[in-house]
Amino acid sequence: MATSGLLVDDSKPQLLACKKVLKFWGFEADLATTVDEAESKAESQQYGFALLDYAMPGSPRGPRALIQKLRTKSPACRIFIVTAYPDEAWNTLADLDVPVLEKPLDWEEFKRTLDPSGGL
Amino acid sequence: MPTNLRDVYGDILGLLHTADSQNQTDIGFHFYEGLAGLVRKMQGAMWHPLHQLWAAAEELRLLFDAHAVWLSVPDEHRSVPEGADPGEAIWEVATLTEEEKKLLAPARAGELTQELKRREAAGLRWDILDRPLGEHLGGALNNSNLASVEGILTVDVPGLNGAAWRLTVFMEHSTRTRETSRDSTRICEAILSAAENTKADIFSRALARLDLPFGHVRPLGRNNPDFWSVDREGFQKESAQFQDRPARFCELYRERFQSIHTILERIYDQMDALLAGERQLRGAETTLIFSYRAPNEDFICFFPTYQQAHSFVKTKEDIEDFLYFWQFQYPRSKAISGWVLATGTCDYTEKFDSDGRWNRWISLCSAEERPAIERQLALVRKFFNTEQGQKFMYLIPIVLRPANGGLRAKTKGPQLQPILMASIGSSKPLARPLRRQLYDLAWQIAPAVEMALFGQLTLEEVYRKEAEVKTVAAFSGGIAHEVLQPLNLLRTKITSLRQLTQNLKIEPDLQSSLREDIDQAKQCIEEIQDIKDTMLNYVKLRQGGGGRFESLNVNRVVAGLVARFASWLDVMRDGSIQVTSNLSPDVGVISADNSQFRTMIRNLLRNADDALAARGVGQVNVSTRIADNWVEVVVTDNGPGMEQAVIEKLKLGERYTTKSLGIGLGFTLIYLSSKEHNGSFDIQSKVGLGTSVILRFPVSAQAME
Numbered sequence: 001m002a003t004s005g006l007l008v009d010d011s012k013p014q015l016l017a018c019k020k021v022l023k024f025w026g027f028e029a030d031l032a033t034t035v036d037e038a039e040s041k042a043e044s045q046q047y048g049f050a051l052l053d054y055a056m057p058g059s060p061r062g063p064r065a066l067i068q069k070l071r072t073k074s075p076a077c078r079i080f081i082v083t084a085y086p087d088e089a090w091n092t093l094a095d096l097d098v099p100v101l102e103k104p105l106d107w108e109e110f111k112r113t114l115d116p117s118g119g120l
Numbered sequence: 121m122p123t124n125l126r127d128v129y130g131d132i133l134g135l136l137h138t139a140d141s142q143n144q145t146d147i148g149f150h151f152y153e154g155l156a157g158l159v160r161k162m163q164g165a166m167w168h169p170l171h172q173l174w175a176a177a178e179e180l181r182l183l184f185d186a187h188a189v190w191l192s193v194p195d196e197h198r199s200v201p202e203g204a205d206p207g208e209a210i211w212e213v214a215t216l217t218e219e220e221k222k223l224l225a226p227a228r229a230g231e232l233t234q235e236l237k238r239r240e241a242a243g244l245r246w247d248i249l250d251r252p253l254g255e256h257l258g259g260a261l262n263n264s265n266l267a268s269v270e271g272i273l274t275v276d277v278p279g280l281n282g283a284a285w286r287l288t289v290f291m292e293h294s295t296r297t298r299e300t301s302r303d304s305t306r307i308c309e310a311i312l313s314a315a316e317n318t319k320a321d322i323f324s325r326a327l328a329r330l331d332l333p334f335g336h337v338r339p340l341g342r343n344n345p346d347f348w349s350v351d352r353e354g355f356q357k358e359s360a361q362f363q364d365r366p367a368r369f370c371e372l373y374r375e376r377f378q379s380i381h382t383i384l385e386r387i388y389d390q391m392d393a394l395l396a397g398e399r400q401l402r403g404a405e406t407t408l409i410f411s412y413r414a415p416n417e418d419f420i421c422f423f424p425t426y427q428q429a430h431s432f433v434k435t436k437e438d439i440e441d442f443l444y445f446w447q448f449q450y451p452r453s454k455a456i457s458g459w460v461l462a463t464g465t466c467d468y469t470e471k472f473d474s475d476g477r478w479n480r481w482i483s484l485c486s487a488e489e490r491p492a493i494e495r496q497l498a499l500v501r502k503f504f505n506t507e508q509g510q511k512f513m514y515l516i517p518i519v520l521r522p523a524n525g526g527l528r529a530k531t532k533g534p535q536l537q538p539i540l541m542a543s544i545g546s547s548k549p550l551a552r553p554l555r556r557q558l559y560d561l562a563w564q565i566a567p568a569v570e571m572a573l574f575g576q577l578t579l580e581e582v583y584r585k586e587a588e589v590k591t592v593a594a595f596s597g598g599i600a601h602e603v604l605q606p607l608n609l610l611r612t613k614i615t616s617l618r619q620l621t622q623n624l625k626i627e628p629d630l631q632s633s634l635r636e637d638i639d640q641a642k643q644c645i646e647e648i649q650d651i652k653d654t655m656l657n658y659v660k661l662r663q664g665g666g667g668r669f670e671s672l673n674v675n676r677v678v679a680g681l682v683a684r685f686a687s688w689l690d691v692m693r694d695g696s697i698q699v700t701s702n703l704s705p706d707v708g709v710i711s712a713d714n715s716q717f718r719t720m721i722r723n724l725l726r727n728a729d730d731a732l733a734a735r736g737v738g739q740v741n742v743s744t745r746i747a748d749n750w751v752e753v754v755v756t757d758n759g760p761g762m763e764q765a766v767i768e769k770l771k772l773g774e775r776y777t778t779k780s781l782g783i784g785l786g787f788t789l790i791y792l793s794s795k796e797h798n799g800s801f802d803i804q805s806k807v808g809l810g811t812s813v814i815l816r817f818p819v820s821a822q823a824m825e
Contacts, residue, residue: 011605017612024619084604086715090668102715103604104611104649109680 004045005029008038008066009053009082018051021107027114035066042066046074049114054083054093054100067096078114604652607645614642639691646688650726653719657793658785672712674744674751674817675703681718682742685725697732699725702743710751710817716793723786724755724813731759731811750799750816758810767803790815 007018007029015031022029030045032038035056042050050070052063063081070077083089084103093100101110618638624631682701689697725740732738741756762770770787790813794801798818805811 011609014609014612017609017616020616021612021619024616082608084608087668103608104645105608107612107615 004047006032006038006041006045006047006050006052006070006077008032008035008050008056008063010034010056011053025111035061035063038066039069042069042073047077048074049078049080050074051080051082051110054081054089055085062092064093064096067093067098080110080113603648607648611642611645614638614645618642636691639687643688643691646684647726650719650722653715654723654785654789657716657719658789668713668715669711670714671709672714672717673709674707674753675705677714677718678703678721678742678744678753681721681725685722685729685740689729693729693733693736696737697729697740698738699740699742702741704743704745706746707744707751710819712797712817713793716789716796720790720793720815721753721755723789724815727786727813728755728757728759728811731757735759746819749819751819753815753817754812755815756810756812761807761809761811762803762805763807767805770803771801 005022005027007015007022008031009015009018010033012031012033015033019029019031027049030041030047032041033056038052047070052066054063067079070079080099080101081089081093082101082103082105086100086102089100099113618635621631621635621638624634626634679701682699686699689695689699721742725742728738728740732740739758741754743754743756745752745754771791790801794815800816802814802816803811804814
């Protein structure tokens, strides 16, 4: 199972902090600050998981196309939306059946979600 | 429980039959005692704002005179033979069976009113007399001449949000005999039917010929002894514009007359919906006392039970205390049936006081009722003492049922019927004092309606609450983005810091201290998040937004929250407060909004911690169980407990906090969320022992995982 993830958020500090947290737990992660950048990475690499911010001012298209690309290129990829607008995200992306996590993200719970057995 | 008109009137006819066989002087007591029984029987299932019903009851008391028998007069019988008594003639041709005539004889003699409903149930309708209204035949005062109608008044009162309330009242003379006129009833019926009736023009012309003081009443101010200003000119102008459209004129008055019934309908529906959840929470127990003191010292009280009404007259206390009492004891309006105690001036009460049955009725009050009743009795006794002796008091029993459209039934099936009233009657005219009372009461109706609709809030509180919701909504929207973004980063940083401390090669004490600081920072973030969830869920629920329901494993979520809470206690309370859990394996999955469910329980855990924090030590237990078809989540602490007054506030979802800058939305959210989930909650607490809060969710929504 791939242990590499894709983190997408328009906040660079947030991405770097997330990468650090995941690295401590043994996960590597690629970073993208826009949907376009993320789609480009998803095109060329497979990921085991993806943590996507929902509302990114620099990406008006939203993550829908990215999610579909990830599912095409990385069928085993576990995709999560993390957002301060869970209702909006849920309503908009309900058909894609993507788990929506609320900000601020509970990292301990996310780790358990990613790997209920406690290891990955 | 009779909900069908025929059933109700069957009961009442039965009572009449019983009364008919009684001694004339006893007829009042026995009949009303039986009626009280009927009232009690119906009381449990009815929830209506009392003020509005009181006003409607008063209006209808004028309209549906207690001594009236409503007769249907077919066209061919309206011509009364010369020299014949119109009343007798009409009675003979009325479409009543002999048995009904026998049963209704006491009513026709001026004792009771009930015929109208029988006619509605039978599908009969009233028609308009083609004889000019106001004519006396042979000098007799009877139903057919409308001579007793003193006036028609409409009172305008303001309501919330620009809504206007118009109370239409028909004022009648008392007659010299015990038989008072039913004329106002006929006017009402005629008005109600006129718009759909080809004889509308006849009616409007007849009305115009009468020199009745039709009044548009304008307020002159409460300090003005003459409350009424009858704007005859205004009415004449209004009626003049409809001369070519009599049907429209009748329709206008029909609308006005029906206004209170329409309002009552709306109130009934909204109160029913509003109280559905509370009914579940609080059961059917209802206590409502309403009193009104007229400027002329007439005093009117309304009691849910006959016993309370009778008990009320036995004690005299300072009236000001009573007014204080009812202002602060007034609960959410629920009772819709009971007894109106009105005062007049005669010596009738002497009979009451000397009657041993009064004492018996008082003794029937429950132990719980007695202190409140004794106080109520005490509060009015002084008022009733005058130099001339006790004032006259008579009881007006009211059987109230929700209306489905006014005086006339429009649909078949189990119907909710308008007010039925009966009164003992009075030997003195009440028009003048009652007019003032109605005027003043009309001014109370609008805010009282809103109080009932908005859960006992005053007008100012309603506006403030709406403004508060808007403010919270705007603020919450800002929180969602402006605050959560940096909070998200902060939390991630905290997690990273904590990870780093695990690998630091520093002295154990320093590492422990560092970890403790980081853990506390993490807990603070979670506390902010809880506040955010509470506010956002509160706004969503107040704005009518539905929850996002999904299958929720109760024990799994509760276990996670307990673990989180335990971690919080370990960090913030250094283990002095312990949390335990007892999760029943029988509890499975329910349909719930994840965020609301978690927020409810998190708030309860925080409340438990707050309760114990002052003492610095304590126990919190969280349990889940199945009980009586409910999935229950119970949070218990052994803290200081709560006063009953506080519990009552919290059960109504009122904002309450012991913190000086607290939000106080915890139980408000639980109140709203419980309704959203078709559940309920209960608070059991004893001062000095602790508190248990029980959240209930429908088992019907539970599914096997």
